[in-house]
Amino acid sequence: MTTSLDYVNPRVRAIRVSTQSFLQNLAHQITQNMTQGGQKPLKGVIDLSSGDPHRAGMKPVSFVRQVLAVCLYPHLLQDKIFSLDVKLRAQRLLQICEGQSLGSYTASSGLHHIRQTIADFITKRDAGISANPRNVFISSGAQRALMVVVKLLSSGEGQTQTGILTPQPCPYTLPPLLDEAGVLAVPYRLMEERGWALDLNQLRQALDSARGGCNPRAIYISNPGNPTGHVQDRNSIQEVIQLATAEKLLLLVDEVYQDSVYGQNTEFLSYKKVLFEMGQEFSETVELVSFHSLSCASVAECGLRAGYMEAVNIDPDVMKVFDTMLCTDISAPTTGQLALDLMLNPPGPGDPSYDTHAQELLLTRTVLTRNAQRALEVLNDLPGFSCQPAMGGIYLYPSVKLPAGIREQAEMLELGADVFYCQKLLEEERLLLGAGQDSGEAGSHHFRLCVLVPTYVLEDALHRLSAFHLHLMGHHTVAGRNVKGKAGCSSQSGLTCVQPTTV
Amino acid sequence: LNSSSPVFLNGVTCRGKVLTLDSMNPNVRRVEYAVRGPIVQRAVQIEKELREGVKKPFTEVIKANIGDAHAMGQKPITFFRQVLALCSYPDLLEDNKFPEDAKKRARRILDACGGHSIGAYSASQGIECIRQDVARYIEKRDGGIPSNPDNIYLSTGASDAIVTMLKLLVCGEGRDRTGVMISIPQYPLYSAALADLGAVQINYYLDEDKCWGLDVTELRRALNAAKQHCKPRVLCIINPGNPTGQVQSRECIEDVIRFAKEENLFLMADEVYQDNVYAKGCKFHSFKKVLFEMGPEYSSSLEMASFHSTSKCYMGECGFRGGYMEVLNMDPEVKAQLTKLVSVRLCPPVSGQAMLDLVVNPPLPDEPSYASYLKERTAVLAALAEKSHLTEEMFNTVPGITCNPVQGAMYTFPRITLPQKAIAKAQEEGQAPDMLYCMKLLEEEGICLVPGSGFGQKEGTFHFRMTILPPTEKLKVVLQKIRDFHLRFTQEFS
DSSP, X not given: OOOOGGGSOHXXXXXXXXXXXXXXXXXXXXHHHXXXXXXXXXXXXXXXXXXXXXXHTOOOOHHHHHHHHHHHSGGGGGOTTSOHHHHHHHHHHHHHSGGXXXXXXXXXXXXXXXXXXXXXXXXXXXXXXXXOGXXXXXXXXXHHHHHHHHHHHOOOOGXXXXXXXXXXXXXXXXXXXXXXXXXXXXXXXXXXXXXXXXXXXXXXXXXXXXXXXXXXXXXXXXXXXXXXXXXXXXXXXXXXXXXXXXXXXEEXXXXXXXXXXOSTTOOOOOHHHHHHTTOHHHHTTOOEEEEEESSSXXXXXXXXXXXXXXXXXXXXXXXXXXXXXXXXXXXXXXXXXXXXXXXXXXXXXXXXXXXXXXXXXXXXXXXXXXXXXXXXXXXXXXXXXXXXXXXXXXXXXXXXXXXXXXXXXHHHTTOOXXXXXXXXXXXXXXXXXXXXXXXXSTXXXXXXXEOOSOHHHHHHHHHHHHXXXXXXXXXXXXXXXXXOOOOTTOOTTOOOXXXXXXX | OOTTSOOEETTEEOOOOSSOTTTSOHHHHTOOOGGGSHHHHHHHHHHHHHHTTOOOSSSSOEETTSOOTGGGTOOOOHHHHHHHHHHHOGGGGGOTTSOHHHHHHHHHHHHTSGGGOTTSOOOTTOOHHHHHHHHXXXXXXXXXXXXXXXXXEEEEHHHHHHHHHHHHHOOOSGGGXXXXXXXXXXXXXXXXXXXXXXXXXXXXXXXXXXXXXXXXXXXXXXXXXXTTTSEEEEEEEESSOTTTOOOOOHHHHHHHHHHHHHTTOEEEEEOTTTTOBOSTTOOOOXXXXXXXXXXXXXXXXXXXXEEEESSSTXXXXXXXXXXXXXXXXXXXXXXXXXXXXXXXXXXXXXXXHHHHHHHHSOOOTTSTTHHHHHHHHHHHHHHHHHHHHHHHHHHHTSTTEEOOOOOBSSEEOOEEOOOHHHHHHHHHTTOOHHHHHHHHHHHHHOEEOEEGGGTOOOTTOOBEEEESOSOHHHHHHHHHHHHHHHHHHHHHTO
């Protein structure tokens, strides 16, 4: 053989196999087996493990899809079904494309017009702190932009290897990305008992323990937190910025769920805004790169693959390198770039599409808030489960104390107990949750569930989870205590038995 | 001032940044991409100046630097865009202005998407039914030689797949470092990726005097020289070629396959221009087909990846970033690593996957859209063929420019003779002589080409790459202007 494992890039070999891939493959197999007989499955797989609202049945935003359709097939400009603002926007967007076609490449860092739209959005969001389109880089998803910056930071080996402080828990897509870039993840614990808040001491501890073992150069923040749903207040953000300044760390801030804050008395504050309101000493020096993408709550266009980063106080020569690196992709998909424009510059009051658009966003917001509340109640009612309320984002991240019996079975199979639980849940109830990262006391594990799904899907999922969990707990004890399994599908949270649905 | 506050010097903060050119990843510093390099940056600047009303000897910049057909006015295939529009906004499935075959394909694609939406993530290897369609396309193209959908990886343009494969195969330190063979001239994505990965680039020279043909003796020479300082493991070949446009003969492909097998090299066949063949007597032979026709001794052992995309051929859908690679005979453990690697980037754009599906599954002769599809496709390829001949003829009338036939792809890579004084001036200014030439052409005529130095060329020779994509009438004007410029340039530096 020419190729063999010995000759595979050690960096690639070192990329850890994510439990998400493992579980998702299993789900796929199960779906295959079910449909192989040619019959429709009675109970399709519900996937709440990834932040993919469309997959679960959430509808795309009409304005976005209508404008894209016209841009893709401009003959539709003559079609009566589209309103004037849709057509005007499509015409405008086609004009900015070379050859007036979505089929042409764009500049590597994105179409200038869209970078301007993004800059305008940021300026408005941050109450006038201006953003320059030159500092905005569009990429094939925020994941790609993050990879560009992380790769640039990556250098050294052993003691000099770049380290990045990462929250525990963190987005499940982050560890493999760091592995691929050859960067060491230095975890800092988030405080579950305080709604998953950031704690300065934890950050400092992580930093201190890292030094000597690697060269920490950046802090990665997820705000609103993925998967925790925590939204940082001004004070918390300031603390992080002060730490970054004092310790000469670059800030990488994932703000992809900035449009999904729903907690009472909670608002999203961008790191940039807080930074600039801290005075020149900070605003002119702290190096900050923030990320946003189409894969957010309001439009959830994960499959279109477009996102951006805004660079603040980054060396201009380094920004040129951002562009050079993005050259190897040539450019981000044009459909995605245009969708960014539609997301960040939506119809305004008075536009024909405004009412429908506003209603759709409101509905999404309502579904998210209601689902989060509902899921929180149901989860907290299940024996052994405990879930912090989320203030934003699209996930809940409950902890669960699993009985010793389960943990033993998992150990025998060489699986994490949470992965084992998820596997069994998938096999028995066709419900896929994300296995969390172990970050609590012994015996406590976490799961991740996306709640931005149609409400009927959530109800079905909660029903399945309850049935599974109660059945499981009915056969096991928790820390020596006998937990009575609750009979049937009734419980204090008033779940009704939902008709099985196909997905 | 305490120890944590920034140092002020003359009232200005003097604080070293975390991320600077010096402190950043050393490999990345070496990355360059000539197709979008300084000359393109200057072209963009000039366009801006024109918009601002600055007077120039021309009214527009003609960007003949990048293989972007739509940017130069080529129209998309109607059927493809109809299906994409239906996928984007499925309410249009009720609209009777769309033909049934378009609706059928849109429904099929949507059924394969999560939640029937192109906005859902797909599996990281790509949507399964699309991979099946790709496999069927390959089988049909290669006269029935089987293709397994499991060996198909959809990607964000072919570039993504190429970089992924290179990433997978680079290993070792010092003299054991992976060496990757690539043609000179080459498409600079390869050199950029190799620089980024810290792999050793092994150059093999195409023979300009033989129509940019590939000779195995040259491959052998390059390989043996390289063995001194690295471990050659990969052989990359672009067919039809970029920037040179040569279409390799069947014999040549067999020779390359034999060579790769003898020397235990992983073959990477970049075939994105497979429908772009213009010269009489030239034909596209896929590496896979030739491989299988050489018998099981080769077809069951040679390890190979071939690449295709939606960006070129007759559709020119660069902006969709659609592409795929087919891997053959890969060690299962290595394939598992590949599958893991592609999952890090989540998934390729679904609209690109959909576009690819249409490229591999276009209207069939008995379907309503077939006639118009065929007409549009034929027209595009015929225009390209015409322009390829036109370009070769015109350039060969200019003293000091020699142009090989443009057998395929989308570019011409003529050789230019530069006066000694020009070469000296360029060297004084620390510039490649063909860069000086191209910059001057840009400033004087508003035509943007890419200097040959960006692609690699034999020492002491100079070239430029020009696309043959501008519409025929405009292309004729461009060719004349370049001719006039060349004569002027030669005069000026005589």
